[in-house]
Amino acid sequence: MGADGKLCLLDESSVLLNLAMPDQILLDCFDLAYNLLLVDMKSDNYKKEILREFNSYWFASAKLYMYSAIEEKNYGYSEMPMFISGNIRVLASSLPEEKYLAYNYLKAIDDDKAFSANCNVISLRKNSKPIVLKELYKWSEVRKYILDNVSGSVKRAFQRFLNQTISGGMKYIVLSLPSEHGNILFGFRVNFRNKRREKIEKITNVKVEQVYIYRIDRKYMLQRSGMEEDISKKQILLLGCGSVGGYIANNLCQLGIGSIDLLDNDLFSKENVHRHFLGFDSLMCKSSHKAVLLKERLEQMYPYTDIDSLDYEDRSVEKFILKKDRLANYDIIISALGEPTLNLEINRILYEEKISTPFICGFNEPYGIGGHAVAVNIDQHSCLRCLYTDLMSDDLVPFRASLVEEGQHFKKNISGCSSAFVPYSCLDSQQTAILVARLAIEILKGEVEHNKIHSWIGKSDALVNAGFIPSAFYQFRKTNKSEGEVAIMTAKHCPICHKK
Amino acid sequence: MINLQKEFIEFHDKIKLDNENQILRDKRDILLQKLKENISKDAAVYTTFNQGSYAMGTGVKPEEEDYDIDVGIRFDINCEDYEDPIVPKKWVRDALDGHTKSVKIRRSCVTVTYQKGNEPIYHIDFAIYANNNDDGNMYIAKGKEFSDDSNKFWELSDPLGLIEKIDSKFTEDEDRYQLKRIIRYMKKWKMHNSNFTGNGAPTGIALTVLAYDYFVVSKEYDPYKLKYVYNDFEALRSFVLAIKNSFKLQHNSETGTFYYNIESYLPVEPKNNLFEKMTESQLNILYQEVESMLGKLDEVATKTKKCDACEILVKIFGKDFPITVDKSMVGTSESA
Structure with missing residues (x-):
């Protein structure tokens, strides 16, 4: 899937087009599109393809973004500090590193408005399915997806989080979904708008937004x-x-x-x-x-x-x-x-x-x-x-x-x-x-x-x-x-x- | 082990006397012209050729400036027709007589000693051959003008045979050049050695034939320079060792003494032993000198400084061998 959310049939850089045959190119593209639509949505291939393309879909629907420099490993359920300055959100192994990256490499402006927040990093179980793609998510859907796709210990830790009582606030959640080509990171910003103290699990006045994660961790960067x-x-x-x-x-x-x-x-x-x-x-x-x-x-x-x-x-x-x-x-x-x-x-x-x-x-x-x-x-x-x-x-x-x-x-x-x-x-x-x-x-x-x-x-x-x-x-x-x-x-x- | 190849080549360039030498060429040509103009009408038709070390490319400059050149004169005669081999020798002697102070018929040749004013002396040896014989071979005229008849005879000879043998010993030019350099080094050693007196010194041809028999090329392939690099020092050292090893301790039953004998036969006619004229005591001296040279060469191999090694080589060869010192700097084309 392309950055604009459209399905792409061909990667221009991997084919040589005979420009003398524009009509045939068009027909061949129709064939490709037709074959794409014939793919069995229950097949393993389809699932793999979805997983591989998941980040592209997420990118298309996310309105927020975040930089992540955390290394690829099993985080279980972790609460990590995160640095925010305007639109620049950075997640790394420590706050100083986040600040260093933000100010030196991510164009963050050093003013008084910068702050740090907590981010929940949750590793999903192997073979977990990606979350069903939607334009808008309810908090209950996100919660359920996490509880359904984590191991017992992570579930208990997440449940403890859900049992906390708060009166409003903003939480970032980053999910790490294992795939055969490394972990896929995708995130949510959950804005709890309740005024009375309530258990996080029970809060209903919630705005959930998808967060696209730009990976700037060493391993990812060096892949290329x-x-x-x-x-x-x-x-x-x-x-x-x-x-x-x-x-x-x-x-x-x-x-x-x-x-x-x-x-x-x-x-x-x-x-x-x-x-x-x-x-x-x-x-x-x-x-x-x-x-x-x-x-x-x-x-x-x-x-x-x-x-x-x-x-x-x-x-x-x-x-x-x-x-x-x-x-x-x-x-x-x-x-x-x-x-x-x-x-x-x-x-x-x-x-x-x-x-x-x-x-x-x-x-x-x-x-x-x-x-x-x-x-x-x-x-x-x-x-x-x-x-x-x-x-x-x-x-x-x-x-x-x-x-x-x-x-x-x-x-x-x-x-x-x-x-x-x-x-x-x-x-x-x-x-x-x-x-x-x-x-x-x-x-x-x-x-x-x-x-x-x-x-x-x-x-x-x-x-x-x-x-x-x-x-x-x-x-x-x-x-x-x-x-x-x-x-x-x-x-x-x-x-x-x-x-x- | 130090690399003395540059020094050996410099030494060789200094001592070599080859057919590039203009002075000798001029002297020879003057005499040959004289011969052509003055030879008796009774004389047979002849051709000339260069022979000896000059022709072989193993000549060494004489220490006393007494240059020597060997020229062969092939008369188109059958030796059967000339019982007296002095007849053709006289044709040559008479044609050249008076040209210089001395033109003499000697045992194996006619020698013209050439001197002009205070210029150094040159002598040119004309070897006289009968070249139209029934057996197809060449015969050299032996004997002096007034020798007994028994000392005047035609001897089977192949003056160009040895040159051909030396030249065809190696297919690689560079290998052959090393052989010739080694022969020159040995000749220079002989020349410089004052312990050889009279006939006590090995002849040039004897040293040449020893080299023909025992010399082994010493070279190594340089994979970066893509060529062989020659090691004259090692070639010389192993050659001298081979000469030493070819001596045999023999007992003279008449005198009851032991002596070191060496034999080396000319590989072409008349195939004689080239050491046959040396006395037992001369052979002993030769052995001692070879052994002493080998000892010095072995000592050179232990030296770590060039100047120390060169000093020993000067003792062997005289002052023509250069004394150099190790360099502390070499050039580089590297930069970064």
Whole structure:
């Protein structure tokens, strides 16, 4: 059923219409409608369909709405506080959370008119039928429906509520109806207009209104992100909030990661604007630290992620990793530093201290030729240093899977050393960030068994036009269209994972 | 284990003498032109070809600037018709005589020593062959002008055979290049070693044939560079070990002494043992020197600093081997 209460025969986005045959489209629609009317109203299919569409029907008949951030579980019979400010009604696990959501995300205006009320949250029995849909409900009908569809203990608790005596007042009731695709929430506002004190059960001067419930709880919101596994409890350390790091942080928050710590001592400047997730407006903020600005921006966007911009000493990675056990506190460590020296140091600490936290390094290569997400510390057969170790010795060499020939210098220096940069675009950073985020999620879901490199392979034109040379590895991967992942080869002289 | 490949290649570039060498090419061409202009009308028709290490691509620059080049002259004659092999040798000697201070008929060739002013000395050896024989083989003219008849003879020879064997030993060019580099390293070792005196040093051809028999390519595939990476140090070390292992301790019943003997036969005609002219004491010295070189190479393998390893290699090969230090920085193309 559509938002306007009409039955919908087709979902426009799931069919391809032959617009050259308008007459036939019309006839086919009649067929669909005819078949719909033939459905047996006693059949299981019909019941399931009704249940699935119930919320749409409820939406069509409800004149009030409420936001619910309560998690999906069996509430039995519970009385919970609820926050109301004008038309904004919010139900969450606590009043502070309701206020936080209302003021930060639901456009509630902070004035004296806001108040809190009690809301009865009642979980219905499994296999309960949805309430018969009507334009108007009597209080007795609602009461009966609840009593008929709850378990014994809930019935007793609800009965105690019904036995209370009141003289007028407003009550909100939210019912949680189990279905195979999760609980369906629908609500009522019951306005008791009696002047004399009476048992709630007996009050007859009652106005019942349907309340549509907008679900903004984490689980519901994340359904569309395709995230099946619960990654909300995972903790991530992101080192580097630059061009790549900014997008990685955004991707992970959007995917529903529970907690992310950001570490970067760099300041956001106007030169960053066209390569960074943050924009010009961030230059107006109080802080100039990329990590702080990123935290502030992401918190505005994603209410359920716990974001911390680490203010440890001078915010430098060098000092942060001195206390090694700190690294063990995370489910995954991501480096978007673009500094192999630091990445290798972290790699060394993880291996030598036997810290099992998986480690991903994400970085771009110049002029849009590609980018990499390298995951290590997943197995112990290789490590990051293997990719920087000579084939014949333990000599340190440039990244062996590089897409450019070694020995070339790419930094552009227009106005002094402090503004030197390597040419790549914001799209390169976003593409690399996507690789990193995908790999991180795969690892968190336990789908990755071995250390590996995920790469994207771009065009070499810009690089070549600037007078540089791509590597043989690039040519091979480009020619063989071997974009994607490659395993990390063990370097037999690696001084970290093959130390004798 | 440290990677010394760059150092070995730099060393090789410094010591190699190949047919790219313009000076030698010019000297040779001048003499061949002279030969063409001055050769007696009685002489048979001939063709020339490069032979020896110069042609094989295993030449090493001489330490005393005494460059040497081997040229083969194939006369279209049947050795049956020339009982005296000195006759064709004289054709060549007489044509070139007077061109330089010294043109001499030697046992296996005609040698022209070339000197101009204060320029370094070059000598060019012309080996003389009869190339139109009943059996289809080539014969080299042996003997000096005034030798006894018993020392003048035609000897079955296949000067291009060894070159062909070396060149066809490996199908991969790079493998063959490593073989040739190893031969050059050994020649340089011999040259630099002052314990070899007179005929006590193994000949270039003996070292070449040892390499032909015992050399094993040392390389590893780099999956990121998509090519083989060669390890000359390991190839050299295992080759020297193989040479050492091919020595046999033998007893001389006449003198009652023991000595280390090594035999290595030319894989082409005349298929002689290339160490046959060495005395027992020279063979012992050779064994000791091989053993000492292996000891030094093993010591190199234990070093963790490049400069320490290079210093030992300088002892083996002389100052042409570079001394480098480890670098504390490598470039990067990474950014985020």
